[in-house]
Amino acid sequence: MEPSPSDPDDADGALRRYYAQRAPSYDAVYAKPERQADLRAIEAWLPAWFEGRDGLEIACGTGWWTPHAARLSRHWCATDANPQMLALARAKASLAGAPPIDFRLLDAWTLQDVPLGRYDALFAGFWWSHVPRERLASWLGVLHQRLAPGAVIVMLDNRFVPGSSTPISRWDAAGNTWQSRPLAGHGTHEVLKNFPDEREAVAAVAEAGGGVAVRDVRWHLWPHYWALSWRLG
Numbered sequence: 298m299e300p301s302p303s304d305p306d307d308a309d310g311a312l313r314r315y316y317a318q319r320a321p322s323y324d325a326v327y328a329k330p331e332r333q334a335d336l337r338a339i340e341a342w343l344p345a346w347f348e349g350r351d352g353l354e355i356a357c358g359t360g361w362w363t364p365h366a367a368r369l370s371r372h373w374c375a376t377d378a379n380p381q382m383l384a385l386a387r388a389k390a391s392l393a394g395a396p397p398i399d400f401r402l403l404d405a406w407t408l409q410d411v412p413l414g415r416y417d418a419l420f421a422g423f424w425w426s427h428v429p430r431e432r433l434a435s436w437l438g439v440l441h442q443r444l445a446p447g448a449v450i451v452m453l454d455n456r457f458v459p460g461s462s463t464p465i466s467r468w469d470a471a472g473n474t475w476q477s478r479p480l481a482g483h484g485t486h487e488v489l490k491n492f493p494d495e496r497e498a499v500a501a502v503a504e505a506g507g508g509v510a511v512r513d514v515r516w517h518l519w520p521h522y523w524a525l526s527w528r529l530g
Contacts, residue, residue, distance in 0.1 A: 324359050331461055335519040339453065342517075343420075344368040346451050346526065350418035353444075355405040360386025362422040362453070364395035370418070376403035406436065408443050417445040422453045425498075425525075426491045431471045437505030444529060446509075453524045457492040461521060465490075498525050 327336060343362065348369035357363050357375040363386055367373035375390075375398055377383050383400050390398050403410055405424060419440065428436055444450070455462065466477040466487060476490045493501070495516040502514055502525065510530030517524040 324361060327361055329461060332521045335521045338519060339522060339524070340365045343451070343453075346449055347373075347418045347420065350449065351416050351445075352418040352420060353411065353416040354420045354422075355403065355408075356421055356424040356427075357386050357400075358382050358423070360389040362420070363398060364390050366420045366422075366451075367395055367398050370396070372399070374399040374401060374416070376401045376405070378402065378404055408439055411443045413443060414445045416443075417448045419444060419448060419450045420453070421451075423455065425452045425493070426454045427489055428491070429471060429473050429489060430491060433501050434504045437502060438508075441505060441509040441511070441529060446529060448529045449526065450528070451524060451526045452498075453522060455490075455492065456518075456521055456523055458521050463490075493523075495523075498523075502527055 340362075343365045347366055349371050351372045352366065352370045352374070354363060354366055354373065354375040355377075357377050359382055360375060363373070363375045367375070367390075373396065375383075375386060377386065380402065383402065387400050390400075401410075405421075425433075440450075457465070463476040463478060465474045467475050469475065473489050474491055475487050477485050477487050479485050495518075499514050499516065502511055505511075511527050512530050514525070514527040517526065
């Protein structure tokens with residue numbers, strides 16, 4: 298098992314390597330029978346949030362959600378830190394008949410290559426859960442500062458469901474939870490995967506600010522997934 302580094306830069310690099318190795322088989326998680334009703338409901342729910350907007354998607358992974366999020370947008374930029382993931386996302390968007398999408402490499406931690414005020418919408422699917430609790434508020438603050446006034450933000454992620462979710466292998470001193478996941482031919486890798494409740498998620502957004510007012514913070518729930526939406530004042 299690859300160790301979980303205590304240094305944030307090492308941890309970020311380990312996470313990128315893990316997803317590069319998982320890229321070819323990552324979409325298997327979307328084939329679980331018990332999740333199909335949720336997936337269809339969220340795919341129908343998502344596009345209207347970004348209608349007519351210039352959207353930025355961070356950590357798009359294999360692009361499962363990209364065609365749905367981009368469907369009604371004016372412009373969509375899907376990003377990830379792994380070229381392997383972006384290649385799969387491009388292919389998926391082409392097969393799905395999605396509108397033109399700009400795919401780019403981007404470090405979601407710093408967002409330093411995101412032009413200030415360029416985007417008035419942001420979507421992240423299954424990224425929040427990989428952000429350490431102790432880094433979440435500061436990261437959200439950076440995110441707020443990069444977006445245009447009035448931007449809408451939607452975060453989508455997993456609920457922990459016994460029997461469907463990978464079991465939690467440990468808790469660390471900061472309260473983060475970790476899962477041990479198999480890698481085909483490469484043993485296992487321990488991945489940080491947090492499962493916030495409504496109170497914790499809403500509080501993180503309120504705390505972050507980044508010097509920007511937030512409003513219309515709403516928690517959305519399905520049996521296997523949650524989403525949090527809000528707007529910048």
